[in-house]
Amino acid sequence: MVEDRALEPRGALGSDVALSVKDLVKTFHVGGGFLGGEKGEVSAVAGVSFDIKFGETMGLVGESGCGKSTTARCILRLIEPTSGDVLLQQTLEEGGYGTIDIIAADKKQLRDLRRRMQIVFQDPFASLNPRMTVGAPIGELLSVHTDLSREERAARTGDLLRLVGMNPSAADRYPHEFSGGQRQRIGVARALALSPDFLVLDEPVSALDVSIQAQVLNLLEELQHDLGLTYLFIAHDLAVVRHICHETAVMYLGKIVEMTTTDRLFSEPMHPYSHALLSAVPVPDPKLERQRSRILLEGDVPSPLNPPSGCRFHTRCPVGKDKEICRTEEPPLRELIPGHHVACHFPEARQVI
Numbered sequence: 001m002v003e004d005r006a007l008e009p010r011g012a013l014g015s016d017v018a019l020s021v022k023d024l025v026k027t028f029h030v031g032g033g034f035l036g037g038e039k040g041e042v043s044a045v046a047g048v049s050f051d052i053k054f055g056e057t058m059g060l061v062g063e064s065g066c067g068k069s070t071t072a073r074c075i076l077r078l079i080e081p082t083s084g085d086v087l088l089q090q091t092l093e094e095g096g097y098g099t100i101d102i103i104a105a106d107k108k109q110l111r112d113l114r115r116r117m118q119i120v121f122q123d124p125f126a127s128l129n130p131r132m133t134v135g136a137p138i139g140e141l142l143s144v145h146t147d148l149s150r151e152e153r154a155a156r157t158g159d160l161l162r163l164v165g166m167n168p169s170a171a172d173r174y175p176h177e178f179s180g181g182q183r184q185r186i187g188v189a190r191a192l193a194l195s196p197d198f199l200v201l202d203e204p205v206s207a208l209d210v211s212i213q214a215q216v217l218n219l220l221e222e223l224q225h226d227l228g229l230t231y232l233f234i235a236h237d238l239a240v241v242r243h244i245c246h247e248t249a250v251m252y253l254g255k256i257v258e259m260t261t262t263d264r265l266f267s268e269p270m271h272p273y274s275h276a277l278l279s280a281v282p283v284p285d286p287k288l289e290r291q292r293s294r295i296l297l298e299g300d301v302p303s304p305l306n307p308p309s310g311c312r313f314h315t316r317c318p319v320g321k322d323k324e325i326c327r328t329e330e331p332p333l334r335e336l337i338p339g340h341h342v343a344c345h346f347p348e349a350r351q352v353i
């Protein structure tokens, strides 16, 4: 439980907003220049803002290197953002809401916050010792953050494994004995050990076969429903966010270019980059699939070390590549239709079949 002194009631957030990110910026200073001096600045996250509602899932989608994980790591204060606000709201025991400013939180407050916010990675065991049993890191978390006895920790570990559809005996086995899907279930169990209410899921199913992906996504949905969890779900593939995310934000080179409900994004995308991403998502009807034409983007994603002027997408945009305004003026993210935000000088609702 976060102490009262960590709470900073602002009343600025709507009562349904669990997490609010405002103008988040992260610039990395990279070396390797002349005589080992500073080479430049990587504009990894360039002013990202979004809200996530209690018990809902926000999707963050975009190509590799567009700043998804950096956004998530700043939100959790695993790295320090260059600027911006991240506010987490919680219901207070005395009633009403309190807002915690994550970026301003001190060490003690952060320790409390870490219990409430957890992250699940693509391979949850990549950073762990392969000679440790599956139950060991869960037990370790419980021993650091709770005063449960050894027996109670073992019982809690068993309960957590059961919660994610695993046999509690898995706790005494080793990560290599499990399939990718099972390892991801165990990763989710570990993330849930301290009963958080906000989870970042950073490409949790990207390494799994499609059929296994569906099982893990179903599990995440069930857990959200049963435990009232709020998720930030990161993926590079739009097909994955379709069924799990209530809203989706599309990122390109450190910026959100379009954000709306996932249903709207799929039925009436308005940004040319979203059109291109959606044209690559397969549809189940084979007849329709044969009629589709894929929008191929020219070239690679430019380097965030030296992002393009004006609209960052103009070097690859089929609509704006010859337009002066796209090269010179950055389009702001505007709410064109209630709940539908687009950053483009020439937005156009287009069905992408």
Ligand SMILES: Nc1ncnc2c1ncn2[C@@H]1O[C@H](COP(=O)(O)OP(=O)(O)OP(=O)(O)O)[C@@H](O)[C@H]1O
Residues within 6 Å of the ligand: 028, 029, 030, 042, 043, 044, 062, 063, 064, 065, 066, 067, 068, 069, 070, 071, 236, 304
């Ligand atoms: N510690 C760092 N120092 C310098 N640059 C970094 C650092 N971490 C990330 N970057 C750069 O910031 C940009 C955004 O990286 P990030 O990992 O957030 O992208 P991503 O969208 O999560 O990509 P992926 O889909 O590959 O995981 C990239 O250009 C990356 O090279």
Ligand code: SF4
Residues within 6 Å of the ligand: 271, 272, 273, 311, 312, 313, 314, 315, 317, 318, 319, 320, 321, 323, 326, 331, 343, 344, 345, 346, 347
């Ligand atoms: S502002 Fe111009 S370059 Fe950018 S997405 Fe819109 S049309 Fe394309």
Ligand SMILES: [Mg+2]
Residues within 6 Å of the ligand: 068, 069, 070, 202
């Ligand atoms: Mg990433």
